[in-house]
Amino acid sequence: MASRVCVGFLVLVSSILLLLLLLSVSVYADEGEHEHVLTLDHSNFSDTVTKHDFIVVEFYAPWCGHCKKLAPEYEKAALVLSRHDPPVILAKVDASDEPNRELAKKFEIQGFPTIKILRNGGKSAQEYNGPREADGIVAYLKKQAGPASAEIKSAEDVSSLIDETRIFVVGVFPKFSGEEFEKFKVLAEKLRSDYDFGHTSNAKLLPHGGSVNGPTIRLLKPFDELFIDFQDFDVDALEKFIVEASVPIVTVYDKDPSNHPFVNTFFNTPNAKAMLFLNFSEEHLDAFKSKYKDVATAYKGKGISFLLGDSEASQNVFQYFGLKEDQTPLIFIQKKSGQKYLKTNLKPGHIATWLKEYMDGSLKPFVRSEPIPDVNNEPVKVVVADSLQDVVFNSGKNVMLEFYAPWCGHCKKLAPTLDEVAVSFENDPDVIIAKLDATANDLPTEAFDVQGFPTIYFRSASGNLLKYDGGRTKEDIIEFIQNNRDKSTQPSPVESSPVKKDEL
Ligand SMILES: *[C@@H]1O[C@H](CO)[C@@H](O)[C@H](O)[C@H]1NC(C)=O
Numbered sequence: 271m272a273s274r275v276c277v278g279f280l281v282l283v284s285s286i287l288l289l290l291l292l293l294s295v296s297v298y299a300d301e302g303e304h305e306h307v308l309t310l311d312h313s314n315f316s317d318t319v320t321k322h323d324f325i326v327v328e329f330y331a332p333w334c335g336h337c338k339k340l341a342p343e344y345e346k347a348a349l350v351l352s353r354h355d356p357p358v359i360l361a362k363v364d365a366s367d368e369p370n371r372e373l374a375k376k377f378e379i380q381g382f383p384t385i386k387i388l389r390n391g392g393k394s395a396q397e398y399n400g401p402r403e404a405d406g407i408v409a410y411l412k413k414q415a416g417p418a419s420a421e422i423k424s425a426e427d428v429s430s431l432i433d434e435t436r437i438f439v440v441g442v443f444p445k446f447s448g449e450e451f452e453k454f455k456v457l458a459e460k461l462r463s464d465y466d467f468g469h470t471s472n473a474k475l476l477p478h479g480g481s482v483n484g485p486t487i488r489l490l491k492p493f494d495e496l497f498i499d500f501q502d503f504d505v506d507a508l509e510k511f512i513v514e515a516s517v518p519i520v521t522v523y524d525k526d527p528s529n530h531p532f533v534n535t536f537f538n539t540p541n542a543k544a545m546l547f548l549n550f551s552e553e554h555l556d557a558f559k560s561k562y563k564d565v566a567t568a569y570k571g572k573g574i575s576f577l578l579g580d581s582e583a584s585q586n587v588f589q590y591f592g593l594k595e596d597q598t599p600l601i602f603i604q605k606k607s608g609q610k611y612l613k614t615n616l617k618p619g620h621i622a623t624w625l626k627e628y629m630d631g632s633l634k635p636f637v638r639s640e641p642i643p644d645v646n647n648e649p650v651k652v653v654v655a656d657s658l659q660d661v662v663f664n665s666g667k668n669v670m671l672e673f674y675a676p677w678c679g680h681c682k683k684l685a686p687t688l689d690e691v692a693v694s695f696e697n698d699p700d701v702i703i704a705k706l707d708a709t710a711n712d713l714p715t716e717a718f719d720v721q722g723f724p725t726i727y728f729r730s731a732s733g734n735l736l737k738y739d740g741g742r743t744k745e746d747i748i749e750f751i752q753n754n755r756d757k758s759t760q761p762s763p764v765e766s767s768p769v770k771k772d773e774l
């Protein structure tokens with residue numbers, strides 16, 4: 271019964287990325303009455319799309335906030351692109367409308383808004399990964415509507431095509447034919463939504479100069495060695511090369527928007543992620559930078575990626591991981607398994623030894639916890655990560671534990687009921703009703719599967735762990751506890767002095 275649960279609480283890293291995308295949103299006034307974005311629905315979608323070699327479709331929902339923000343930008347872009355030669359058509363489909371659901375399913379729409387670029391009369395669909403403000407949309411789509419790789423014939427082409435703050439992939443070919451060139455074209459078509467491609471027969475025009483022998487792929491990048499040449503023309507090998515070469519040794523996360531695509535890449539890697547945060551305005555930055563880069567270089571290719579973040583620009587990351595400004599400089603590692611490691615008040619000299627301990631497996635994982643409360647005398651006991659073992663696993667009691675989020679409406683609704691349940695067990699020393707704020711404490715995921723709020727578990731005194739999925743009335747919950755509690759510890763009918771539970 272999903273309606274009883276506040277879902278989607280797991281703030282995925284992608285929401286950080288969304289924030290990044292939104293950093294650069296600017297506002298345009300609406301121009302004129304006429305809509306330039308085509309409205310499509312299930313009745314006319316196919317007919318319209320099959321008529322176009324290239325058409326852009328936004329799948330939206332009328333209630334979605336990000337869609338509303340995008341709408342004026344998308345409209346403005348549609349106006350500009352309608353004057354492009356040939357015109358580029360922007361369309362939209364209300365994917366939340368029941369009759370259009372089939373379309374949304376066909377295009378695997380997972381969230382709103384999702385923009386797809388359809389080519390070849392709709393025969394191929396590609397995700398739109400571009401900006402969300404009008405000028406950015408126009409520039410991105412103009413490029414997407416053209417050939418996947420642009421020919422570079424002159425110095426002017428170099429300066430108009432190659433943006434020094436971005437990654438650019440150039441194929442150098444003696445002639446524009448043959449197997450290598452065809453492979454390059456396939457690759458460019460495949461990766462065109464994520465990278466910019468060009469080709470030339472004159473390597474001398476390119477940044478970092480020009481002696482190459484035979485067909486070569488040169489990847490230009492705004493960091494580290496600035497360019498790399500590659501000559502294996504297997505499409506998969508080429509793709510792997512481009513993806514790997516596009517990750518800086520140390521990704522920098524600051525206020526500069528040209529760094530944000532690399533931050534995006536960083537958070538998408540399957541690697542363990544090391545993140546060093548400090549205040550970039552303070553003078554010891556250089557010492558940290560150089561020590562950190564040394565370490566990152568030493569561990570290159572060892573399954574760990576490195577990010578250096580300005581604490582002033584990364585509030586969303588701090589919030590996400592529950593880190594605090596006053597812990598900086600700090601270094602934090604998150605493994606793919608979710609395990610975390612943290613060192614606060616870091617000095618440049620600590621970096622190498624700490625990383626070595628991490629690599630050796632001798633670091634103790636970091637578990638985020640609220641402080642154990644000094645006073646805990648409400649009927650429903652407060653449990654935090656640091657008291658979870660004592661209260662739930664080692665207390666020898668029958669414990670009902672609610673995982674909640676402070677913002678969750680269903681949890682607020684349940685709270686008075688849970689209070690009543692707890693009051694009814696107040697004189698029973700073997701039953702504990704407890705709650706844990708799962709947004710402020712890390713959970714042992716091997717024990718608890720918490721996908722939404724509230725999630726309720728019951729652990730009997732003898733260690734039987736059950737997820738509670740019953741009704742939400744006082745009677746339902748009490749009955750469940752009575753049925754599942756450990757019988758041997760049930761209190762004898764003649765009860766003397768009840769144990770004070772506020773000592774937990
Ligand atoms: C498609 O149909 C809808 C609903 O009838 C209409 O509002 C829209 O203008 C049509 N679009 C085109 C391109 O014909």
Ligand SMILES: *[C@@H]1O[C@H](CO)[C@@H](O)[C@H](O)[C@H]1NC(C)=O
Nearest residue numbers: 549550551552553581582595
């Ligand atoms: C970063 O340092 C500058 C200069 O010392 C200071 O003004 C600023 O408040 C600091 N920011 C944070 C988030 O600590």
